[in-house]
Amino acid sequence: MISLQVNLLTRKVINLSGYSKESGIFMGKITKHMYDTILNHRSIRKYKRDPVDGNILHDILKAATRASTTGNMQVYSIVVSSEQKIKEALWEVHFRQDMVKQAPLVLTFCADFNRFNAWCRLRKAAPGYDNFLSFVTAAIDALLAAQNFVVAAEEHGLGICYLGTTIYNAEKIIEILELPKAVVPVTTLVAGYPAEVPELTDRLPVEAVVHYEKYRDYSAGDIDRLYAEKESLELTAKLLEENKLETLAQIFTDKRYTKKDNVFFSQKYLEVINKQGFMNNLAEDRE
Numbered sequence: 001m002i003s004l005q006v007n008l009l010t011r012k013v014i015n016l017s018g019y020s021k022e023s024g025i026f027m028g029k030i031t032k033h034m035y036d037t038i039l040n041h042r043s044i045r046k047y048k049r050d051p052v053d054g055n056i057l058h059d060i061l062k063a064a065t066r067a068s069t070t071g072n073m074q075v076y077s078i079v080v081s082s083e084q085k086i087k088e089a090l091w092e093v094h095f096r097q098d099m100v101k102q103a104p105l106v107l108t109f110c111a112d113f114n115r116f117n118a119w120c121r122l123r124k125a126a127p128g129y130d131n132f133l134s135f136v137t138a139a140i141d142a143l144l145a146a147q148n149f150v151v152a153a154e155e156h157g158l159g160i161c162y163l164g165t166t167i168y169n170a171e172k173i174i175e176i177l178e179l180p181k182a183v184v185p186v187t188t189l190v191a192g193y194p195a196e197v198p199e200l201t202d203r204l205p206v207e208a209v210v211h212y213e214k215y216r217d218y219s220a221g222d223i224d225r226l227y228a229e230k231e232s233l234e235l236t237a238k239l240l241e242e243n244k245l246e247t248l249a250q251i252f253t254d255k256r257y258t259k260k261d262n263v264f265f266s267q268k269y270l271e272v273i274n275k276q277g278f279m280n281n282l283a284e285d286r287e
């Protein structure tokens with residue numbers, strides 16, 4: 001039996017026993033309220049050397065696998081890397097972002113039909129999952145598992161950071177992690193105990209991203225209002241000064257995510273998706 005005590009003032013849940021026999025899940029001694037955890041999310045880019053206890057990691061991974069999944073097929077895999085040699089190889093292909101070497105855990109979330117296809121073939125079922133739709137399906141599954149991992153990890157006091165560089169250099173990650181056909185990396189998380197507490201980053205107001213009943217397109221006035229806070233941040237002024245640019249939007253279009261880079265990496269990723277066997281999109285002749 002798990003024993004919980006709730007402090008109503010801090011809304012913190014204190015787990016007194018630590019281990020639930022019923023669920024088989026090892027819980028951290030003190031877990032914060034899930035909603036506070038979500039609202040306090042910040043990406044962590046500096047980590048302590050402390051390793052993550054195997055029971056805690058298993059608990060978090062279990063939470064990841066409880067995410068919704070298309071048709072309950074679980075068409076994804078998570079590759080956990082903790083060996084320094086592998087982390088260094090990954091660091092190289094993740095544009096040498098130091099947190100990859102520093103964090104005790106690097107987790108690569110992959111769209112994966114390999115296992116499901118094998119199961120089908122061994123059970124006299126013909127898989128039809130070598131197409132782009134199946135890749136998107138599996139990528140969605142992988143991302144849902146990743147975000148469940150994030151929330152559970154943060155509940156345990158760990159920090160995380162996603163690595164978008166996964167889709168830029170997917171072919172090299174496939175080599176390093178020896179991913180077979182029908183497996184494509186879609187995102188990576190570094191995870192470990194935080195060695196920094198960065199400021200919370202801004203978000204657009206909720207009304208900016210939510211539409212009730214039907215989509216309501218944005219007028220120029222809406223855009224001005226919804227982006228006003230972001231544009232008036234001190235950080236924005238600093239970025240404009242440093243980059244000698246006029247608007248924050250130009251930081252994105254001209255510096256961070258340029259069309260040239262986007263097209264280059266799109267082509268590379270499409271090649272990977274093709275090579276891994278997800279681009280057979282022609283309909284078979286039917287009688």
Ligand SMILES: Cc1cc2nc3c(=O)[nH]c(=O)nc-3n(C[C@H](O)[C@H](O)[C@H](O)COP(=O)(O)O)c2cc1C
Binds near residue numbers: 041043164187
């Ligand atoms: C798919 C994805 C890829 C990301 N890739 C990187 C990355 O390669 N390097 C990095 O430092 N942060 C990366 N981030 C973190 C974002 O920069 C961060 O989530 C965003 O700035 C908001 O900050 P916050 O997470 O602290 O709230 C990524 C986030 C996502 C969701």
